[in-house]
Amino acid sequence: xxxxxxxxxxxxxxxxxxTGAFAALAEDKVMVDCDVDAADLHLILDPEIKQSHIFRSGxxxxxxxxxxxxxxxxxxxxxxxxVKDDFTIDPVSCEGCAFCSLVCPQNAIQMKTNVSGKWFVxxxxxxxxxxxxxxxxxxxxxxxxxxxxxxxxxxxxxxNYKWVIIDGSPGIGCPVIxxxxxxxxxxxxxxxxxxxxxxARRVIDVVKYFNVPAKIIINKYDLNxxxxxxxxxxxxxxxxxxxxxxxxxxxxxxxVVEGKTIIEYSNDGVTKALRNIWRLLEEELDxxx
Amino acid sequence: xxxxxxxxxxxxxxxxxATSLxxxxxxxxxxxxxxxxxxxxxxxxxxxxxRNPVSIPVPGVNQDKCDGCGRCQEVCAYNAIAVVNKEVLIxxxxxxxxxxxxxxxxxxxxEEINKKIGIIETGRKNEIQFAHGxxxxxxxxxxxxxxxxxxxxxxxxxxxxxxxxxxxxxVITAINGTDFVILVTEPTPFGLNDLSLAxxxxxxxxxxxxxxxxxxxxxxxKTDEYCVRENIPILMRIPFSKKIAEIYSRGDPVVKExxxxxxxxxxxxxxxxxxxxx
Amino acid sequence: MKIAIxxxxxxxxxxxxxxxxxCPYYIIYDTENDSFEAIENKSSLAGGGAGxxxxxxxxxxxxxxxxxxxVGPNAFRVLSAASVKIYSGATGSIKDAIxxxxxxxxxxxxGPDVGSHFGMGRK
Numbered sequence: 001x002x003x004x005x006x007x008x009x010x011x012x013x014x015x016x017x018x019t020g021a022f023a024a025l026a027e028d029k030v031m032v033d034c035d036v037d038a039a040d041l042h043l044i045l046d047p048e049i050k051q052s053h054i055f056r057s058g059x060x061x062x063x064x065x066x067x068x069x070x071x072x073x074x075x076x077x078x079x080x081x082x083v084k085d086d087f088t089i090d091p092v093s094c095e096g097c098a099f100c101s102l103v104c105p106q107n108a109i110q111m112k113t114n115v116s117g118k119w120f121v122x123x124x125x126x127x128x129x130x131x132x133x134x135x136x137x138x139x140x141x142x143x144x145x146x147x148x149x150x151x152x153x154x155x156x157x158x159x160n161y162k163w164v165i166i167d168g169s170p171g172i173g174c175p176v177i178x179x180x181x182x183x184x185x186x187x188x189x190x191x192x193x194x195x196x197x198x199x200a201r202r203v204i205d206v207v208k209y210f211n212v213p214a215k216i217i218i219n220k221y222d223l224n225x226x227x228x229x230x231x232x233x234x235x236x237x238x239x240x241x242x243x244x245x246x247x248x249x250x251x252x253x254x255x256v257v258e259g260k261t262i263i264e265y266s267n268d269g270v271t272k273a274l275r276n277i278w279r280l281l282e283e284e285l286d287x288x289x
Numbered sequence: 290x291x292x293x294x295x296x297x298x299x300x301x302x303x304x305x306x307a308t309s310l311x312x313x314x315x316x317x318x319x320x321x322x323x324x325x326x327x328x329x330x331x332x333x334x335x336x337x338x339x340r341n342p343v344s345i346p347v348p349g350v351n352q353d354k355c356d357g358c359g360r361c362q363e364v365c366a367y368n369a370i371a372v373v374n375k376e377v378l379i380x381x382x383x384x385x386x387x388x389x390x391x392x393x394x395x396x397x398x399x400e401e402i403n404k405k406i407g408i409i410e411t412g413r414k415n416e417i418q419f420a421h422g423x424x425x426x427x428x429x430x431x432x433x434x435x436x437x438x439x440x441x442x443x444x445x446x447x448x449x450x451x452x453x454x455x456x457x458x459x460v461i462t463a464i465n466g467t468d469f470v471i472l473v474t475e476p477t478p479f480g481l482n483d484l485s486l487a488x489x490x491x492x493x494x495x496x497x498x499x500x501x502x503x504x505x506x507x508x509x510x511k512t513d514e515y516c517v518r519e520n521i522p523i524l525m526r527i528p529f530s531k532k533i534a535e536i537y538s539r540g541d542p543v544v545k546e547x548x549x550x551x552x553x554x555x556x557x558x559x560x561x562x563x564x565x566x567x
Numbered sequence: 568m569k570i571a572i573x574x575x576x577x578x579x580x581x582x583x584x585x586x587x588x589x590c591p592y593y594i595i596y597d598t599e600n601d602s603f604e605a606i607e608n609k610s611s612l613a614g615g616g617a618g619x620x621x622x623x624x625x626x627x628x629x630x631x632x633x634x635x636x637x638v639g640p641n642a643f644r645v646l647s648a649a650s651v652k653i654y655s656g657a658t659g660s661i662k663d664a665i666x667x668x669x670x671x672x673x674x675x676x677x678g679p680d681v682g683s684h685f686g687m688g689r690k
Contacts, residue, residue, distance in 0.1 A: 009326050011299010011454040016479065037457040038297050038486060040479040059366070079387055092461055092494065097366045097387030136489040140457035141615060142429070150589075170299040170454050171325035174429040194540030195304065199326040205426040223531070224538035253507045256477050362623065368616025373626040373649035380641055383616045 001156050002285045003183040005034070007168035007176060007207075009199030013189040014219040017252055018274070019167040020044045020261035023126045025278040029163035031124070032152040033131040034145045034179040036117070037138075041167045044261055047122030047129045055119050055132065057143050059096040059111040061089040067108035074100035074109060092137050114138065119148055121155070128155050142178030145169075149179065172206045180207060184285055186214045187243065192227035197234065204240070215241045215284070217277060220248035241284070244277040246270055291448040292561065293322075293464040294471045295491070297483030299454035301473045302503035302527070305543060307451035308332040311417050312544045313554035318446040321421035322463035323453040324407060324434040332542045335412035335419040342408055343422065343437040345386035346401035350377045354398035361390035361399060382429060407434035411441060418446060432462040439463070447558075456486045461494070469561050470498040471524065476508030481515060488519065497564060501557075504529040522564060525557055570596050571625050572657075572664050573635040577605035579662040585636025587655075588618030594661050595630060598669070618642030625651060634664050634673065643679040655680050 004022070006015045019041060023031050033041040061082070063074075068087055075083040078100055082093035089100070089109070101109040116139070119132035130152040132144050149166065156164050168179045180186050186207045190200045200216075207214045216235050221228045228245065235242050247269045255265035262270050294307045304321075308329055311319040321329035348361065348370070357375025369383035370390060381404050391399045406428045411420040422438040424431050431453070439462075442448055452463035464470055470491050474484040484500070491498045500516055505526040516523050527533075536546045544550045573590035575582045584590035589611040596603045606628075610620035618638070622645035625633060632652040646653055654673035657664050667673055 010328075011301075013300060037455045038299075038483040040298070040482055043478045043482060077388065077392070092465065095385050095387065097385060097389055098364070099387050099389040099392070102364060102389065102393070134457060136456065136486070137461050137493050138457055140455070140459075143615065150586075171431075171459075172424065172426065173325050173431050173459065175457075177427075177429060191538075193538035194331050195328040195537075198328065198331060202326060202426065209427040223534050227538050250507060253477055256479060257509050259478065368610075368613055368620045368623075371619050371623045371626075371645040371648075373623065373645055376648050378619075378645055378648055380616060380619055383619075 001162060001164065002185070003153070003164040003166065004185050004187060004281070004285070005166040005168050005180050005183045006187045006189060007180065007203055008170060008189040009172065009201075009203030010191070010196050011170035013191045013196060014246075014252075015189050016040045016044070016167050017256065017262060018187070018189055018217065018219070019165060021263050021274040022165050022278055023124075024261040024263035025275060026163045026165060026282075028161045029127050029165055030152045030156045030161055031127065031129045032148050032164060032166045033129065034148060034166050034175065035169035036132045036134045036144045036148070036175065037140050038169070039131055039133060042122070042129065042131055044256060044259055045124040045126065045129055046259060047120070047124045047131070049120050049122045051121040053119050054115055055117040055144055055147065056113055057116040057141065058114050058139060059098065060091045060094045060114055061096070061098065061100055062110050062112050063088045064108050064110060067106045069106055071105065073103050073105065077103055095139070117144055119144065119151070121151065127161070128152075130155070140175050142174035145175045145178035172203050176203070177206065177210065180212050181210050183212055184288070185281070186212050187281070188214055188216050189219050190216055190231055191220050192218060192224040192231060194227065197227065197231055204238075215243050215281065217243050218245040221245040222247050243280050244273050246273040290469065290562070290565065291442065291450065291467040292469050292471060293450040293452050293467040294473060295452040295460055295464055295487060296454055296473045297456055297487030298474065298480050301475050301480060302501070303454070303473050304328045304332070304451055305503075305537060306471060306473055306501060307449050308542055309544045309550060309554050310558065311449050312542055313551045314447055314558055315416060316446050317416065318418040318443050318448045319451070320438050320441060320448060321451045322435045322438050323451055324422035324424045324431045324438065325453060325459070327421045327423055329451050330419070330421055331540045333414050333417060333419060335414040335417070337410050337412040339411045340408055342405045343434045344403035344405050345384065345433050346388065347381040347384045347386065347404040348379055348390050348399045349402040350379065351398045351400065354396045356396060358395060360393050360395060364389045364393045385430075386433070406430070407437075409434070409437050409441070418443060431459045435459060435462040456483075456490050460490065464491070464496065465494055467496060469565060470496050471501055471561075472498055473501045473503055474512060475504050476502055476510070476512040478511075480508065481512045484512065485515065488521065499524040499561065499564060501525045501527070503527050524560055525553065568598050568632070569628065569630045570598065570632040570634060570668065571628070571630040572596065572661055573633075574605065574661055579603065579660065579665070581661050583634065583636065583657045583659060583661060583664050587633070587635045587638045587642050588621045590635070593625070595628060596665055616641065619645055622646045622649065622651075625649075632668075634668060637680045638676065640679040
């Protein structure tokens with residue numbers, strides 16, 4: 001069983017569309033949407049929710065005003081600017097350290113468990129999908145990402161599936177780290193822009209830091225041939241394999257609007273490129289057994 | 290006025306809008322708070338004037354004073370401290386720098402050591418005052434670096450904050466307390482899905498906001514319908530243009546290559562001021 | 568002596584759970600009087616550092632050995648400092664695991680099995 005994550009550093013490069021394509025092309029797989037604070041994969045996989053669970057993470061301070069004597073010690077110790085002038089707590093800024101709660105001489109501050117979101121196991125036309133929805137303005141510590149990944153891994157192991165295909169999120173912080181650790185391959189989607197290359201470099205540094213093998217897909221490559229060449233040279237210099245290049249095609253947006261993967265929508269350049277990319281990825285990962 | 294630019298979905302055009310606005314107005318400060326993947330500097334090309342580390346205070350134990358009582362481990366909310374066989378083990382990557390362990394140690398055996406997690410660089414380009422933060426590779430949490438960038442807010446200027454994508458803590462830290470939020474979206478199902486999440490966030494924070502629809506002719510009408518239903522002002526529409534995509538891909542600012550956009554962004558600013566006062 | 572076994576349930580028929588930090592239960596087996604008790608693992612709710620907290624709990628309970636599937640680097644560091652012997656790679660039922668341990672079939676683990684963060688490691 002192999003785990004693949006699709007990330008990019010920069011947002012909007014095509015991670016979710018490519019994850020959807022892999023879902024359509026791979027056999028015997030589980031999909032996971034690890035972009036938990038802006039999940040989109042379900043929009044093209046049309047999931048039927050089979051299990052729904054509440055996700056609890058961390059605690060938030062809460063002041064019982066009737067017990068508060070207004071001494072203000074809580075405000076002096078809080079490093080996250082979460083204690084307001086009236087000594088009630090701003091739940092958005094509170095990081096749950098409980099320092100205020102411990103120092104309050106009246107025991108007026110209680111730490112309450114957060115219901116931070118929900119996670120789901122669903123069925124789709126391509127197999128099971130594990131996905132989640134982090135609550136509005138909640139902390140994205142990576143715990144929910146780890147949870148959905150663990151569930152997907154359990155499903156894959158119990159059904160003897162071959163692949164776990166993970167849609168990652170933009171950035172390089174804890175949610176991304178939680179989605180890449182322990183995978184067999186991180187597929188980096190790069191668009192041929194200066195920003196795209198800049199951001200990909202940073203996420204590839206993170207991938208290397210956690211000892212995960214990386215491969216590259218150049219998406220919308222015809223928007224700037226010079227930048228594409230630059231990325232190709234950089235990849236070669238850094239010994240990272242390019243799985244393939246995909247052309248820019250408005251059909252991709254059309255397929256998303258229709259709620260389909262691009263593979264189902266058209267048989268043109270984008271689909272052909274993705275078929276080749278998937279085949280190559282499969283071969284590469286089968287080899288490293 | 291402090292204007293922040295956020296989106297929900299990544300890649301919708303936040304940085305393009307932020308840099309275009311900064312280059313079209315006068316008396317401006319641009320703060321790039323997307324500390325995981327900062328891009329504004331690519332387009333603004335500021336001359337950097339300072340570079341300083343951002344650190345969080347993590348505990349360091351003085352073995353001579355420590356008697357292994359374990360109080361530090363009891364108060365740590367993040368499992369960043371373990372005390373076994375009277376030995377104190379610190380896991381600094383989990384530490385939030387709250388200071389609780391230092392305070393509660395009965396033997397005064399803990400002091401705070403600065404752990405570097407990123408850098409802040411400041412500079413200028415012509416009239417634009419600039420600062421950005423960069424989270425170090427392998428570090429987990431961006432909010433402390435974002436807070437450090439925001440410390441540079443100069444209220445005498447029109448401050449533009451480029452926020453990270455998403456809807457969770459990094460975005461909140463970047464936009465909380467600003468005067469107006471521009472939400473940049475694309476008219477696709479992904480764009481709309483994430484826009485509605487971002488709208489929930491901004492409403493929870495109680496900040497007035499408006500929407501810019503980028504690549505406005507690539508997608509469907511649902512985003513427009515959503516904004517009308519929700520009474521959200523659509524501040525600007527930018528149709529997809531291969532020319533703009535190409536300028537962007539080279540790392541060049543749009544308003545420099547297509548100066549007619551300068552007026553459009555000045556108009557955007559006027560509209561925002563009207564909404565704020567109206 | 569007491570050994571802690573990561574478990575998916577509360578009985579000897581339960582399966583060994585592969586995750587040290589986030590298993591639902593620990594079975595604490597006492598070799599001296601052949602008794603056991605099931606303890607709920609509170610660390611499974613932790614945001615981060617579940618392995619650290621779990622290792623701390625195991626040490627506080629004075630267990631001298633742990634039998635589990637995988638141990639991450641943070642938990643490994645704490646267990647080693649606490650002089651708790653680690654036997655990883657275990658599968659099957661709790662009953663089987665106890666038998667194998669008594670027969671000396673387990674080899675002590677000398678390094679973390681899983682390479683990285685949040686207990687999700689490479690195989």
